[in-house]
Amino acid sequence: MKFQKRRLSFFHLTAVMMLILTAFSAYANDIVFVINKDVKTDKVTREELRDMFLGNISVWPDQQKVNFVTLGDPETHKTFVRAYIRKTESQFQAWWKRRLFTGTGKVPLKFKSEQDVIDYVARTEGGLGYVSSKAAIGGTVKILTVTDN
Amino acid sequence: MALQKRTLNFLLTAAAIIFLCACTAYADDKVDIHGFISQGYLKTDHNNYMAETKDGSFQFNELGLNFATDLSDKLRIGLQFFARDLGEDGNDDLVLDWAFADYKWRDFLGFRVGRIKTPFGYYNAIRDFDMLRTSIFAPQSVYPEMLRDAFSFMKGVSFYGYVSMGTWGSISYNYLAGLPNVSKDTGYRGATEDFWLFYNLQVKEMTVDLSHAFDCQWETPLPGVLIGGTFYVINNLYAEGTVGGDGGYADYKKLTYFKKFNDMTGYALFLRYTMGSAIFSNEFWENKTETIIDAVRTYDDPGFLKAVDLTNQGWYVSLSYRFNEIFEAEYCYSEFFPDKTNKNGKGFYPANDLGEVLGLNGVKKQLINEFEAWKKTSTFSFRFDINEFWLFKLETAYNDGFGDYTSADNGDHKNLKRYWWLYAAKVTYNF
Numbered sequence: 001m002k003f004q005k006r007r008l009s010f011f012h013l014t015a016v017m018m019l020i021l022t023a024f025s026a027y028a029n030d031i032v033f034v035i036n037k038d039v040k041t042d043k044v045t046r047e048e049l050r051d052m053f054l055g056n057i058s059v060w061p062d063q064q065k066v067n068f069v070t071l072g073d074p075e076t077h078k079t080f081v082r083a084y085i086r087k088t089e090s091q092f093q094a095w096w097k098r099r100l101f102t103g104t105g106k107v108p109l110k111f112k113s114e115q116d117v118i119d120y121v122a123r124t125e126g127g128l129g130y131v132s133s134k135a136a137i138g139g140t141v142k143i144l145t146v147t148d149n
Numbered sequence: 150m151a152l153q154k155r156t157l158n159f160l161l162t163a164a165a166i167i168f169l170c171a172c173t174a175y176a177d178d179k180v181d182i183h184g185f186i187s188q189g190y191l192k193t194d195h196n197n198y199m200a201e202t203k204d205g206s207f208q209f210n211e212l213g214l215n216f217a218t219d220l221s222d223k224l225r226i227g228l229q230f231f232a233r234d235l236g237e238d239g240n241d242d243l244v245l246d247w248a249f250a251d252y253k254w255r256d257f258l259g260f261r262v263g264r265i266k267t268p269f270g271y272y273n274a275i276r277d278f279d280m281l282r283t284s285i286f287a288p289q290s291v292y293p294e295m296l297r298d299a300f301s302f303m304k305g306v307s308f309y310g311y312v313s314m315g316t317w318g319s320i321s322y323n324y325l326a327g328l329p330n331v332s333k334d335t336g337y338r339g340a341t342e343d344f345w346l347f348y349n350l351q352v353k354e355m356t357v358d359l360s361h362a363f364d365c366q367w368e369t370p371l372p373g374v375l376i377g378g379t380f381y382v383i384n385n386l387y388a389e390g391t392v393g394g395d396g397g398y399a400d401y402k403k404l405t406y407f408k409k410f411n412d413m414t415g416y417a418l419f420l421r422y423t424m425g426s427a428i429f430s431n432e433f434w435e436n437k438t439e440t441i442i443d444a445v446r447t448y449d450d451p452g453f454l455k456a457v458d459l460t461n462q463g464w465y466v467s468l469s470y471r472f473n474e475i476f477e478a479e480y481c482y483s484e485f486f487p488d489k490t491n492k493n494g495k496g497f498y499p500a501n502d503l504g505e506v507l508g509l510n511g512v513k514k515q516l517i518n519e520f521e522a523w524k525k526t527s528t529f530s531f532r533f534d535i536n537e538f539w540l541f542k543l544e545t546a547y548n549d550g551f552g553d554y555t556s557a558d559n560g561d562h563k564n565l566k567r568y569w570w571l572y573a574a575k576v577t578y579n580f
Contacts, residue, residue, distance in 0.1 A: 048313075056311045082479065088425065097278070101183070103249060103251070
């Protein structure tokens with residue numbers, strides 16, 4: 001009986017974890033990352049991507065400067081910061097304002113529309129941005145694959 | 150009259166900055182321009198704290214404007230003008246808060262040269278920027294006003310970098326060597342005079358030698374857990390000035406002039422745990438000051454040399470939570486002890502050779518009030534982000550004790566009260 005109770009608790013916990021992870025993945029999959037076609041990379045890890053958007057990694061493996069931009073659309077942006085940066089929107093803002101007002105960085109550019117993000121990435125060396133999975137991406141940029149490891 | 154002069158200073162500074170901002174914006178759109186302006190109000194029920202707060206004070210404002218540009222992918226230059234007023238400190242005089250060239254050779258190694266914000270604990274580099282925390286004041290137990298100016302920046306060089314360690318998380322570091330912001334025109338002067346109130350010290354000169362700070366932060370593999378620490382050495386912090394003239398201790402000893410030489414070493418350790426919209430934070434700080442005092446009598450009498458070691462100790466724990474896009478609240482409990490060997494105000498001088506000469510062995514340490522040996526504070530802060538640019542804060546702090554150094558006028562301290570409230574409100578605009 002005691003064993004059953006423990007097993008029940010374990011299965012419950014596992015089920016809840018699976019549900020959370022599934023929900024989290026679905027959440028994360030709503031975002032597509034786009035990069036400039038000249039960047040000689042197609043794949044980065046989740047940690048590397050996070051470091052790029054936090055300014056900790058400033059160059060691509062081919063030594064081009066990472067020129068990333070954020071999206072003004074609140075829903076997509078919130079999904080992005082929670083799923084990939086592991087911060088809330090206000091924490092992400094504070095991170096960059098901390099750098100701005102201590103002179104150690106500049107606030108990333110923010111575009112109102114997904115098309116503006118795509119256009120910027122297409123014309124900017126080392127460009128990196130994100131859009132929702134519903135966006136019409138076209139052939140001016142390429143898609144960056146984000147892996148767990 | 151003094152108040153009018155300050156208001157005029159503030160308005161002139163604001164006008165100059167807005168004009169400069171407008172000119173530069175037209176001149177080149179590659180220059181990033183950002184800034185902030187804030188105005189606060191302070192009120193205490195007893196004791197003046199930082200300003201003449203018993204009557205309520207609006208002498209509590211900050212203004213900053215920065216310009217920065219990338220000269221290349223690796224080289225960035227910038228500067229920030231800053232003015233503040235907090236009671237007797239700042240007086241809205243415009244200063245360069247930071248101004249440096251930043252060359253990032255690789256992500257793991259970069260160099261900065263110029264006037265650089267001093268890394269110390271979690272809040273020091275950002276304590277002037279209201280929009281970067283929930284509370285109005287950074288916890289005073291670890292970031293006392295006494296050291297605000299001295300710790301605001303150093304003129305020198307720094308090495309910094311970021312290293313990812315895979316499954317072990319990542320480390321960022323920053324080493325800074327330079328001259329701290331210490332002179333008789335900075336807030337450190339008022340705090341020093343307050344500390345040596347017993348001698349009625351009037352500072353005439355203050356200097357400092359080459360100093361160092363090393364800061365390291367480890368983002369651990371545990372999600373949301375950040376651990377950090379700073380170690381610093383401030384060398385030969387020198388002050389001299391007149392003493393006595395008030396019929397007090399210095400007159401009794403026939404002392405007229407006073408020189409002190411400080412070497413200051415300290416460290417701060419912090420841990421922050423971020424879980425969604427909640428942030429738990431705690432920090433511990435110790436600051437040891439080794440002081441040699443040379444108090445001079447008249448007619449070239451050598452007076453006496455006295456050595457004093459004093460260790461300040463402070464810590465806090467805080468919990469903040471953002472309820473929605475507009476509202477955030479924080480509770481913070483902190484304790485500060487100006488002398489960690491005398492936490493209850495009943496301490497005695499330890500027996501040693503110097504004490505034998507000066508007759509201090511076994512003598513009770515002299516405090517005007519025992520409760521000046523500690524300050525224990527509970528603070529409730531409420532932040533309202535009206536929009537991306539405007540924010541408004543309210544804060545109330547209940548204090549037990551007055552163990553703090555403040556340039557606010559509290560007379561001879563005999564009328565200080567042990568239990569007192571501080572109320573603060575502040576509005577900030579940033580862009």
